[in-house]
Amino acid sequence: MNRPIVLTRGAALDRLTEAVPRFGPVYAANRNTDAGPLGRATTSELSPYLRRRLLLEQEVVGAALAEHGPKAAQKFIDEVFWRSYFKGNLEAHPAAWTSYLDDVAAERERLAANSGLRRAYQDAVSGRTGIDGFDDWARELVEHGWLHNHARMWFASIWVFTLRLPWVLGADFFLQNLLDGDPASNTLSWRWVAGLHTQGKAYAARAENIRRFTDGRFSPTGLNESPEPLQEIDPPSLVPLPSADPVPTGDVALLLHLDDLNPETLKLGCRVTRVGGLVAHAPNASEQVRQADREAMADALDRAGQWFGCAAAIAVPGWEDGLPVVAAWAPVGPSADALPPGCLRVRRQWDELTWPHATRGYFQVKSATPAILRAMSPG
Ligand SMILES: Cc1cc2nc3c(=O)[nH]c(=O)nc-3n(C[C@H](O)[C@H](O)[C@H](O)COP(=O)(O)OP(=O)(O)OC[C@H]3O[C@@H](n4cnc5c(N)ncnc54)[C@H](O)[C@@H]3O)c2cc1C
Structure with a gap:
C-alpha cells in the first residue's frame, strides 16, 4: 500500500x-x-x-x-x-487476548533485562537481520502501517522459527504499527502461524514460495523451513458467548468506539440525543495508528451528529447527561475494556449470525x- x-x-x-x-x-x-x-x-x-x-x-x-x-x-x-x-x-476464547497482554508485558520486562534478546529484537524491528524480504517488510510496516497478508505470514514465521523470538513480541510489533491492527485477527493469526491456534500445525515460510509470490523481489536464505509448532500448557478455554443487552425505548446517549464507527446503520429502536466518542487505541500503538484512530473517530462523530441531529463530541465526564449509555458491541479488545460500567451493548445481525x-x-x-x-x- x-x-x-x-x-x-x-x-x-x-x-x-x-x-x-x-x-x-x-x-x-x-x-x-x-x-x-x-x-x-x-x-x-x-x-x-x-x-x-x-x-x-x-x-x-x-x-x-x-x-x-x-x-x-x-x-x-x-x-x-x-x-x-x-x-x-x-x-x-477471551483468554487468548488477556494471556497475550500478560505475556507481552512479561517479555517487555525480559527485553529490558536481557541485552542479547534486546539486540535480536531491535535488529528484527528495524530491519537489520540480513534476511532478504524480512528486513524490507519490517521497514514497510513501520513506514506504511500495512503489509500484504502473505508478507504477514512469512514475517511471522521467520520471526518465530528462524529468529526464534517470542511470538507475542512480534504480534505486539504488528499491533503497534498496523493501521488495521485488530486484537482478534492479529493475535489469532500469530497463534496460527506459531502452531497454537490449530494445535500442532505451524506455518513454514519457504524461500521458494517467497521468491514466487514476490515476483522474484526477494530470495532469502537460511530459513527454518521445517518448524516445530510451539506448545502451551494452558490453551485458552472456551466460554459461552455473552448475550447482547436489551436497549431502553426512551432517550439514550450513544457511545461510539473504534470497533464500530457506523452509527447510521445501528438498529437501536430508541432516540439518540447525545453522542460521545471513546478512543481506546491498541496497546503501544504508534503515532501513525493513533492519528488514524483520531481521524476515523472525528469523521464518525461528525456523521453521527448530523444523522441524529444532536451534539456529538469526544466523551468527557458527564457527557451522557444522566441518560442510559448505549454502544455497538465492542468485541474483546481495548474498546471493550474501556466501555463505562452499565453501558448497554447492541450486537449487529452479522455478528449474531x-x-x-x-x-x-x-x-x-x-x-x-x-x-x-x-x-x-x-x-
Ligand atoms: C500474522 C498476521 C497478522 C494479521 N493481523 C491482522 C490485523 O491486525 N488486522 C487485520 O484486519 N487483519 C490481520 N491479518 C489478516 C490479513 O493479513 C489482513 O486482513 C489483510 O492482509 C488485509 O488486506 P486487504 O484488506 O487487502 O485484504 P483482502 O484480501 O482484500 O480481504 C478483504 C478483507 O477480508 C479480511 N481478511 C482478509 N484476509 C484475512 C485473514 N487472513 N484473516 C482475517 N481477515 C482477513 C480483511 O478484513 C480484509 O480487509 C493478519 C494476518 C497475519 C498472517
Whole structure:
C-alpha cells in the first residue's frame, strides 16, 4: 500500500468503488502475490476501514456479489468471513487476548533485562537481520502501517522459527504499527502461524514460495523451513458467548468506539440525543495508528451528529447527561475494556449470525456462509 490512507467513511466508499471490479477472478488469481509498496494492489486494501467498521462486512460482500456473483466472488467473500471468524473465535476464547497482554508485558520486562534478546529484537524491528524480504517488510510496516497478508505470514514465521523470538513480541510489533491492527485477527493469526491456534500445525515460510509470490523481489536464505509448532500448557478455554443487552425505548446517549464507527446503520429502536466518542487505541500503538484512530473517530462523530441531529463530541465526564449509555458491541479488545460500567451493548445481525459458528475451526463458518448471507436482512 503506497497511497496515503484517509480514514473516513467517504474515502472508504471511494476505495470500495475503485476495488470492487477486482473482487472476482482477478482477486482469486492474484491475491497471494505481494507486489510491494510500489507495486499494484493485488487485494482490496480495505482492512483499515473494515477494522473500524467505516465499512461493514455485509457492504463489501454485497458489492462483491452484485458485481461478480457468488461463484466468482467466493474467494473474496471467504476472506471477509475469516475476519468474522477470528472476531467470533476471540469472543469465545477471551483468554487468548488477556494471556497475550500478560505475556507481552512479561517479555517487555525480559527485553529490558536481557541485552542479547534486546539486540535480536531491535535488529528484527528495524530491519537489520540480513534476511532478504524480512528486513524490507519490517521497514514497510513501520513506514506504511500495512503489509500484504502473505508478507504477514512469512514475517511471522521467520520471526518465530528462524529468529526464534517470542511470538507475542512480534504480534505486539504488528499491533503497534498496523493501521488495521485488530486484537482478534492479529493475535489469532500469530497463534496460527506459531502452531497454537490449530494445535500442532505451524506455518513454514519457504524461500521458494517467497521468491514466487514476490515476483522474484526477494530470495532469502537460511530459513527454518521445517518448524516445530510451539506448545502451551494452558490453551485458552472456551466460554459461552455473552448475550447482547436489551436497549431502553426512551432517550439514550450513544457511545461510539473504534470497533464500530457506523452509527447510521445501528438498529437501536430508541432516540439518540447525545453522542460521545471513546478512543481506546491498541496497546503501544504508534503515532501513525493513533492519528488514524483520531481521524476515523472525528469523521464518525461528525456523521453521527448530523444523522441524529444532536451534539456529538469526544466523551468527557458527564457527557451522557444522566441518560442510559448505549454502544455497538465492542468485541474483546481495548474498546471493550474501556466501555463505562452499565453501558448497554447492541450486537449487529452479522455478528449474531456468524459468531456462534466460530468457536472451533474456520470450516464451520465457511459451511454456514450461504445460510448467513440468506438470513441477513437488507440494510
Ligand atoms: C500474522 C498476521 C497478522 C494479521 N493481523 C491482522 C490485523 O491486525 N488486522 C487485520 O484486519 N487483519 C490481520 N491479518 C489478516 C490479513 O493479513 C489482513 O486482513 C489483510 O492482509 C488485509 O488486506 P486487504 O484488506 O487487502 O485484504 P483482502 O484480501 O482484500 O480481504 C478483504 C478483507 O477480508 C479480511 N481478511 C482478509 N484476509 C484475512 C485473514 N487472513 N484473516 C482475517 N481477515 C482477513 C480483511 O478484513 C480484509 O480487509 C493478519 C494476518 C497475519 C498472517
